[in-house]
Amino acid sequence: xxxxxxxxxxxxxxxxxxxxxxxxxxxxxxxxxxxxxxxxxxxxxxxxxxxxxxxxxxxxxxxxxxxxxxxxxxxxxxxxxxxxxxxxxxxxxxxxxxxxxxxxxxxxxxxxxxxxxxxxxxxxxxxxxxxxxxxxxxxxxxxxxxxxxxxxxxxxxxxxxxxxxxxxxxx
Amino acid sequence: xxxxxxxxxxxxxxxxxxxxxxxxxxxxxxxxxxxxxxxxxxxxxxxxxxxxxxxxxxxxxxxxxxxxxxxxxxxxxxxxxxxxxxxxxxxxxxxx
Numbered sequence: 001x002x003x004x005x006x007x008x009x010x011x012x013x014x015x016x017x018x019x020x021x022x023x024x025x026x027x028x029x030x031x032x033x034x035x036x037x038x039x040x041x042x043x044x045x046x047x048x049x050x051x052x053x054x055x056x057x058x059x060x061x062x063x064x065x066x067x068x069x070x071x072x073x074x075x076x077x078x079x080x081x082x083x084x085x086x087x088x089x090x091x092x093x094x095x096x097x098x099x100x101x102x103x104x105x106x107x108x109x110x111x112x113x114x115x116x117x118x119x120x121x122x123x124x125x126x127x128x129x130x131x132x133x134x135x136x137x138x139x140x141x142x143x144x145x146x147x148x149x150x151x152x153x154x155x156x157x158x159x160x161x162x163x164x165x166x167x168x169x170x171x
Numbered sequence: 172x173x174x175x176x177x178x179x180x181x182x183x184x185x186x187x188x189x190x191x192x193x194x195x196x197x198x199x200x201x202x203x204x205x206x207x208x209x210x211x212x213x214x215x216x217x218x219x220x221x222x223x224x225x226x227x228x229x230x231x232x233x234x235x236x237x238x239x240x241x242x243x244x245x246x247x248x249x250x251x252x253x254x255x256x257x258x259x260x261x262x263x264x265x266x267x
Contacts, residue, residue: 023223034223037232041220047191048212052202054194088192114194117206122194125213132220139224 007144015141019074022133025140038136046073046129053114053122055084066123072130072137084111214243 011028018025023039026032049057060067060081070077088111114122188198196202218239226235 033229037223037229038220041216041218041223045213045216045220048216050191052195052209055192056194111189112193112197114196116203118194118196118202121206121209121213125209125216128213128217129220132217132224136220136224 008142009145011141011143011145014143015137018133018137018140021074021076022129022136025136028140029143042073042129042133042136043076045125045132046070046076049122049125049129050080051122052125053119055080055088055111056090056114056119057122057126058084061085063123066127069127070123070130072132072134073126074133077126077130210244210247211240214240214247218243 014025014028016025017028021039022042023035023037026035026038058067058070058077058080067077067081090110090113113119188195202208215236218236222232222235222239223229226232
């Protein structure tokens with residue numbers, strides 16, 4: 001993403017922003033369009049996983065290895081897991097851990113547990129979202145500083161393999 | 172882990188489907204048979220996030236996304252065919 005490999009330096013602020021919310025790191029580089037696309041891609045995948053498998057797709061207690069990947073989405077995954085564990089948890093048969101007492105007046109608000117292919121698809125989606133956001137965090141972490149990037153964008157550089165649009169200056 | 176008692180208990184007490192909380196199979200039970208359709212949103216969003224990171228210029232972004240989505244879907248289909256042939260043809264030969 002940088003104008004050249006030699007211009008890439010460690011950008012901790014952008015990396016931290018990208019880790020907090022998918023796509024936010026690119027806002028640091030004033031690349032709003034890219035930030036929106038990455039945010040839609042990562043969060044869309046994560047929410048799609050929740051839509052298909054329900055909140056049971058994110059479960060740090062029972063699926064810790066899957067959650068290790070899902071945590072790449074950032075605090076969003078931890079918030080979803082916290083809400084799941086405290087509000088909507090349905091314990092699996094045979095689990096030894098004690099569940100928190102049901103919320104008074106909740107009226108059976110526990111979420112239905114997802115099983116089979118539906119559960120696998122949902123967990124996979126959320127895990128892929130986490131891994132993709134890790135890629136975005138790494139990209140934001142090692143990047144040309146914004147001033148150099150803007151100066152390079154004003155120049156004429158041709159990236160190997162890319163085809164400039166007709167009539168427009170080559171980038 | 173046997174989830175059958177839990178599933179039976181859930182079906183005995185039907186409840187309105189709550190999006191993002193309950194599995195979508197509660198509203199669309201046929202999804203258990205059509206689970207492979209989930210490949211389409213997976214491929215699309217993976218392509219969107221990946222191209223958003225990798226493309227130096229966002230010119231023709233959606234063309235790249237659609238192309239990569241198609242590549243992922245076709246690759247999965249090809250992989251499924253190869254694995255099917257391997258299991259149905261090669262493994263029995265090795266077993267002899």
